[in-house]
Amino acid sequence: MTEENKTKSSEEHWIKTIALESFQPELVISGFAIFTTFSLIYYITNASNYWYLNGNYSIVSTISLIEIYMQLAMVSLFLNFVIHFMLRTLWVGMIGLISVFPNGINREKLRNSDHFNDQLLNEFPDIKNFTLQLDKICSVIFAFSCSIAGIFISISFLLCVIILCTVLLVSLFPDTFLEASRYIPLAIISLVFVPTILIGILNIKKIRDKSWVKKVHYPLHKGIMKVLYLFFYKPAIYIQYTFNTNVEFKKMQMVFLTYFIFVAVAIFAFKGIQDNHSLESALNKGNKSESILNAKHYLDQNKPNQYIGYPIIQSTQITSDQLVLFIPYYGRQKTTLDQLYGSFSKTDEADRKKRNINYKTHTKDQLSQYYQLFLDSIPVSNPDFLWYTHENKNEKGIISYLPIDHLSKGKHILRIEKERTEKEKEEEKTTVHAIIPFWIGED
DSSP states (O other), X not given: OOHHHHHHHHHHHHHHHHHHHTHHHHHHHHHHHHHHHHHHHHHHHHHHHHHHHHSOGGGXXXXXXXXXXXXXXXXXXXXHHHHHHHHHHHHHHHHHHHHHOTTOSOGGGOOSOHHHHHHHHHHSOOHHHHHHHHHHHHHHHHHHHHHHHHHHHHHHHHHHHHHHHHHHHHHHOHHHHTTGGGGHHHHHHHHHHHHHHHHHHHTSTTTXXXXXXXXXXXXXXXXXXXXXXXXXXXXXXXXXXXXHHHSOHHHHHHHHHHHHHHHHHHHHHHHHHHTTTOHHHHTSOOOOOTTOOOGGGBGGGSOTTOOOOSOBBSOSEEOSSEEEEEEEOOGGGHHHHHHHHOOOOOOOOSOHHHHXXXXXXXXXXXXXXXXXXXXXXXXXXXXXXXXXXXXXXXOEEEEEEEEOTTSOSEEEEEEEEEOOXXXXXXXXXXXXXXXXEEEEOOO
């Protein structure tokens, strides 16, 4: 045996030994991945909510796109590792069964007719072979899951870099990049699809053997894959082309189609789980009709941990002599407030804490001018607003205790209007921010 054959034989023996013992770390990794991905779904939602509330209007669509991508990634990984964990656990159970009953089904002790037994054993002939196939399936799913994880992490890192660069450019050169930043989602989608389409075109039989295509095809493929996969470039390519060259194309199509349908169904299921934590559902348009009750405007009807996205009072039925009104404040509103009432004048005071207090006072005064309150169409003169951090999910905002002891029993309407910018006036947007019906009854 030559030295090369000895090395090859040694490598094969090593790989087989590792494969036989790999199920233990696989189960540990899958269990950890299941816990991590399930937890990350909520962290991603919270991070997206923060940017949505406090970021510039121009990057809201970009943040939404990245949130959808990240949630798709987490749900896909969660499902992959759950399936792997279940099948690998089944495999461990089958190994235990074989160790006790190595011959599998004992035909001599079957209590059915010979015809039935023939069909049964024809379908289930060898428990060892079934267990071996199950092992191979588990290994393939684990490799696929790890590959997908690497690709998602790489692309997520790339997306975060794009977001940070966008925020930096918009902050430094607002006039130049503010409008252009609205097209970032299209640019991100193009970054993924255009290169893929281009590589596919260069692989068409009619042109792929041309000299200029031979020069650019692989270098272009390599460059694009390195940008997308970053530090997972080599394992991703190995796994991708191992699948492509060892699995029938039609079978692969059916597997991926089934997989993505399964993922789509799972995303809708996760969407239901996240309703209590979603900011998107909280930020639907506020109620604009006196004949409609919107549960989002009443604290006692708010779902647990649901973000407060619009003005809210304590209940539909008020038994006290005060109406407690909380209006949430979003960092992205600051641009509008500064346009209407002027920005905060920075001072040379060395005391940072005092500067922060002055800044918050200035913003509170802006909000007091921005919102106008009406009780049964009668303006509420000089409502006393205070900064407040709501205990619900620590939402920042302003709170006011409106006296209502002069109102009669029965139905009343709280209407909240807001001042419009010149652009909003040109677009003829309504001044009504929210209409909140409530009833005064006996304590």
